[in-house]
Amino acid sequence: MERLTGAGVSPGAGYGPAYLLGGTIPEPPAGSRHDGDPVGETARAEAAVDRVAAELSARGEAVGGDAHDVLAAQAMIARDPVLSAEIAELIDAGTAAERAVYEAFSRYHDMLAEIGGYIGQRVSDLDDLRDRVIAQLTGVPMPGLPEPAERPYVLVARDLAPADTVLLTKELVAAFVTEQGGPTSHTAILARAMGVPAVVACAGATSIVNGTPVLVDGTTGMVGLVPSEEEVAASIEAANARGSALASATGPGRTADGHPVALLANVGGPRDLAAALEYGAEGVGLYRTEFLFFDREQAPSDEEQEAAYREVLAAFPGAPVVVRVLDAGADKPLGFLPPTGDEPNPALGERGLRILRIFPDVMMGQLRALARAAEGTSARLQVMAPMVASAEEAGWFAGACRAAGITSAGIMIEIPAAALRAADLAPAVDFFSIGTNDLAQYVFAADREVGALTPYQDPWQPVLLDLVATAASAGVPCGVCGEAASDPALACVLAGLGVTSLSMGAPALPWVRATLARHTLDQCRAAAAAARATSTAEAARAAARSHLPGLEDLAL
Amino acid sequence: MPERKVIVESEVGLHARPAATFVQTAAKAPIDVTVAKPGGAPVSAKSILSILALDVRHGEAIVIHAEGEGADQLLDELAAIVSVA
Known part of the structure; x- marks a missing residue:
């Protein structure tokens, strides 16, 4: 198997398909034009926006509480009529839907960033929304955490912010791998608190392709891509053996x-x-x-x-x-x-x-x-x-x-x-x-x-x-x-x-x-x-x- | 011309939750509604982004304007939302 190496910061072995968090959505090239059907193109943009808004609302309903309010606010921004009108205007002038979405959002991004303070902090929410709509239009995977999967995944990211991690559980995540961060980064602390193996400061981590089977050894810092069954079994066995050696110590x-x-x-x-x-x-x-x-x-x-x-x-x-x-x-x-x-x-x-x-x-x-x-x-x-x-x-x-x-x-x-x-x-x-x-x-x-x-x-x-x-x-x-x-x-x-x-x-x-x-x-x-x-x-x-x-x- | 000038009493200004409630209420109405700072350019009260970008802080005045059937009732409702501390 191909190997990457980082710093092991939370012990144990984890194995699962890679899920790349916050894979960046590329900016649609400036000057992108559609093929001359503004009505169809506008409908395409509107459908993408609706889909994203509906998904956020539905997810908000599912989780409830504060996360619900946050996601409902996101859905509301997606459905903003002035934003839709601006997107339609750009498409009327010949701009492709992806680029029109990008430009319309950018205008508000800049306005809110300039205000700063609490409002300025909402800029990243706006960017997330923009990326979701563009992902929907271009058919690339959505940014953000995946829906609960059939099996836990190896979460791969450049770095994790506290806000990324509130909904994570051991049932969702088999291991963490981040390209940045040190032994005391949020990823490391979170992983240890969850009892999930983690490797940080792992060069090349974000070039791992979504879905690649990944084996993570949180003690040695080894990140193996496409391991054999024997390699997976050996790593997990070694981790378990150490675990049983510990079970003997009890009490204060x-x-x-x-x-x-x-x-x-x-x-x-x-x-x-x-x-x-x-x-x-x-x-x-x-x-x-x-x-x-x-x-x-x-x-x-x-x-x-x-x-x-x-x-x-x-x-x-x-x-x-x-x-x-x-x-x-x-x-x-x-x-x-x-x-x-x-x-x-x-x-x-x-x-x-x-x-x-x-x-x-x-x-x-x-x-x-x-x-x-x-x-x-x-x-x-x-x-x-x-x-x-x-x-x-x-x-x-x-x-x-x-x-x-x-x-x-x-x-x-x-x-x-x-x-x-x-x-x-x-x-x-x-x-x-x-x-x-x-x-x-x-x-x-x-x-x-x-x-x-x-x-x-x-x-x-x-x-x-x-x-x-x-x-x-x-x-x-x-x-x-x-x-x-x-x-x-x-x-x-x-x-x-x-x-x-x-x-x-x-x-x-x-x-x-x-x-x-x-x-x-x-x-x-x-x-x-x-x-x-x-x-x-x-x-x-x-x-x-x-x-x-x-x-x-x-x-x- | 139906119009209300109100002071925004909410601690967070016309941001966050008060802004959301405000926009939701405006969006339900079938008529046009605008908000402006006194002397400033009006923006659509149905647009959360426009409202956020207006950056109305606690204690600032806004002018809400609507025309058409039910305008007065709508303006009362909107004024009430921002008048709550």
């Missing part, structure tokens, strides 16, 4: 000599609870609440929030549930929380706690909904803020939590300033949680969504270990909820650095549990010291391994 996280390290799950909403419970999470270490807020015109109602929070809290009686308040901005912009001005560098802009300080009502609404949700459950609610840089910000947030009736307030450590002066921030809060992905992004000044900068995201970089050590010794309990926690060897190193809990995508829990159980706290400390004594990620990894002999038992 601890080292071989009984030092407890709480093993928690990262969840992005109630839909991730089943996996968290299945893999034996001792609680939730990171509840991302953004899913409630995406694709909205305004914040969800107090009641809706309360219900979504209670569902997660109720699933973990007596256990810690760490909720992160809305982390908007940068790669997760929200129409109703606009930054104050244009942001040339959104990752360095008004995001996280910074934007919540501009819209304190949204944050207080969320905190109060959380406090109410916790009433009547026995879960231990802990709430933390993202993107905190200073003791003053930490104190402000903790004060807001107390005012809302929340007893445990913490902060994410993801800005180098907060990590370096963790001792200054600790007195203001009850706990820390280190987000290694953003911490790496800010320490190295390297955008985590840029595939070419992937090496900077390596969580084994000794400088990151130094910062973890500083934060973990500042006097408050300190967890790690970045993807670093899901690397079994690194999890031992983090425990050795003094980290008290590790939170990860649920499928990684058995690996980390089994690895910790095979090593003593002293071995973990020795591995941590050895890793910090090196000067590169590669050397740190190798140095730590030499103190962690149990890794071999697990074929890690």
Whole structure:
């Protein structure tokens, strides 16, 4: 079989037909003319528009909820009478239907883009609609996610945005392959949360032809095209064998000599609870609440929030549930929380706690909904803020939590300033949680969504270990909820650095549990010291391994 | 000439859901309806794209114009939609 190689970011083997997401629809050439029958050509254009609008409406009816509103709005734009008139006018003047559609949409694209803000963000919806109509006219496959297929497909894309992925399930997707993205890209995080194999930063991925049988090994990063039956069987067998080796480790996280390290799950909403419970999470270490807020015109109602929070809290009686308040901005912009001005560098802009300080009502609404949700459950609610840089910000947030009736307030450590002066921030809060992905992004000044900068995201970089050590010794309990926690060897190193809990995508829990159980706290400390004594990620990894002999038992 | 000048009270302006409701209501009527900013060029009230491109924000005034049978009733209905905060 022909092979492509990328970075394996979510373990396991997956096999299915390729489905290329967002395959670009080529622009119909300028000056394309029809053959002189404007009436027939207009009818053709109208039929294509109707078909697209009807399909969007039907799909909206099928899914319901917010997705319904979004799709109904799309259908309404497709049926816009002024747009239809402009398309007909262009066709009357001799332009071919495909080109007429393209030009008519472009006019509105430019007008809306110029307005910017919330309206400007609708431009991509308009482009999607235009591509659908042109695809309909030219007979090429529709952009966007396919209808539920008979068998799960391998989803191939340049990169995936959070908005692309809301409707994906394990029943639909056998594996992910993206051309861009790194180990902490949305694709990687989503894939681990779903327990689906994924390979990112895979050069040539988008040249895979739709429908090609693809075998994906999410551990090695191998992407095989048109594999033989034997090759598929061998890959899946190897993945299963490792799986059964893990089944032996059960119970709460601890080292071989009984030092407890709480093993928690990262969840992005109630839909991730089943996996968290299945893999034996001792609680939730990171509840991302953004899913409630995406694709909205305004914040969800107090009641809706309360219900979504209670569902997660109720699933973990007596256990810690760490909720992160809305982390908007940068790669997760929200129409109703606009930054104050244009942001040339959104990752360095008004995001996280910074934007919540501009819209304190949204944050207080969320905190109060959380406090109410916790009433009547026995879960231990802990709430933390993202993107905190200073003791003053930490104190402000903790004060807001107390005012809302929340007893445990913490902060994410993801800005180098907060990590370096963790001792200054600790007195203001009850706990820390280190987000290694953003911490790496800010320490190295390297955008985590840029595939070419992937090496900077390596969580084994000794400088990151130094910062973890500083934060973990500042006097408050300190967890790690970045993807670093899901690397079994690194999890031992983090425990050795003094980290008290590790939170990860649920499928990684058995690996980390089994690895910790095979090593003593002293071995973990020795591995941590050895890793910090090196000067590169590669050397740190190798140095730590030499103190962690149990890794071999697990074929890690 | 049936016409209403109204202040848009919805938080999001004449965008998003209020715009959709507005256009849906206008589209049901068999007569022509236009919207303009005061002194500006009118656009069709049945066109969601035209309405979005008009970019009417919270607190701005719009002039809604219709002619034909039922114009007054339609204008009242449309004015009511944008007057809801």
